[in-house]
Amino acid sequence: MSIFQSRIHSEDMSILGRIKQLAWGQVLMICMLACIGFLCLYSAAGGQIDPWASAQIIRFLFSLGLLLVIALIDIRWIFRSVWVLYGGTLLLLLLVDVIGHVGMGAQRWLDLGVMKLQPSELAKVTTVMALARYYHGKDISEIRKIKKLFIPAIIILMPVALVVTQPDLGTGVAIIFAGTAMLFVAGVPFWLFIVGICGAVGAVPIAWQFLRDYQKNRVLTFINPESDPLGAGFHITQSKIALGSGGFTGKGFLQGTQSHLNFLPEKHTDFIFTLWAEEWGFIGSLGLLALLSLIILYGYWIAFRCRNHFARLLAFGLTVNFSVYVIVNIGMVMGLLPVVGIPLPLMSYGGTAMLTVMIAFGLIQSCNVHRDARLPRGF
Secondary structure, X not given: OOXXXXXXXXXXXXXXXXXXXXXXXXHHHHHHHHHHHHHHHHHHOOOOOOOHHHHHHHHHHHHHHHHHHXXXXXXXXXXXXXXXXXXXXXXXHHHHHHHOEEEOOEEEEEEOOOOEEOHHHHHHHHHHHHHHHHHOOXXXXXXXXXXXXXXXXXXXXXXXXXHHOOOOHHHXXXXXXXXXXXXXHHOOOHHHHHHHHHHHHHOHHHHHHXXXXXXXXXXXXXXXXXXXXXXXXXXXXXXXXXXXXXXXXOOOOOOOHHHHOOOOOOOOOOOHHHHHHHHHHHHHHHHHHHHHHHHHHHHHHHHHHOOOHHHHHHHHHHHHHHHHHHHHHHHHHOOOOOOOOOOOOOOOOOHHHHHHHHHHHHHHHHHHHOOOOOOOOOO
């Protein structure tokens, strides 16, 4: 065998080796969750694959291929590209303010012709990447210094400030939550979180003055949805009715009355869990929650396996992001949290959310494949 042929064979084995290192269990569960989403979108359209299920299937297949490609990329290349990706996301957020597409009263999208891109979704991923890059190689004694919080705070607050002005308060809070979780795992002193929580609670009356009217209405409706059951409280009231009407075993596939009689709002996007719960009942909802929990636990397990700090923090932070999606969306449709525009990942209809979640899982998979890789220290 020639040297050239030997080199090709070596590279092929390297790729095959990476493929074998993929956490295929998590990939399979992601595919199962997406298929449940396809069923829900098929049902939401009254037993038709168009217009939602067909488009979502195409998006998922493309995103699944992207996940596998990202998983096989050398994590050292990802490590070197973090600041470029983070800066690029900030630039996209700035472009939204200048030439962004307005929809549903908010300016959150960039119209690319073939699709509408929502950079705030990408910010959830690149902010976590930037924090993982910053804290990689830092000694715990250095991390615990208060003055060392300045750069991480800037990393978190810059995208948050740009997102909140769109306005998209829900996504801004999600970025803060994931960033705070990253600081905690990195080793920032616990007492600082206590001070931060107390400060946040104390700032609520001040922050209330800066909320838009619709945001105030969402909070007031969360506190007392019965105060305006045909107006601001309509969404959550109908959602609760649908959840309760499903009973223990559900009404059956395509048999949900609240959704098919158009009482259930946004049944194909933010309230898709309610559609599933009405048709499949408590048992089906419990099964879906179990699947979501297994995907999340798998992500944390990957994070704990990583030997380099960058991969460990990255896998952890991106799994927290996914957890926030799930907790906020399901808590919202159950009336446990205020209604915000956060979809249920891999189930709600939407292109950017699907793409972002799959990119995040591709990065988590890359962390698993390259968990033993050695990365340089320093900023």
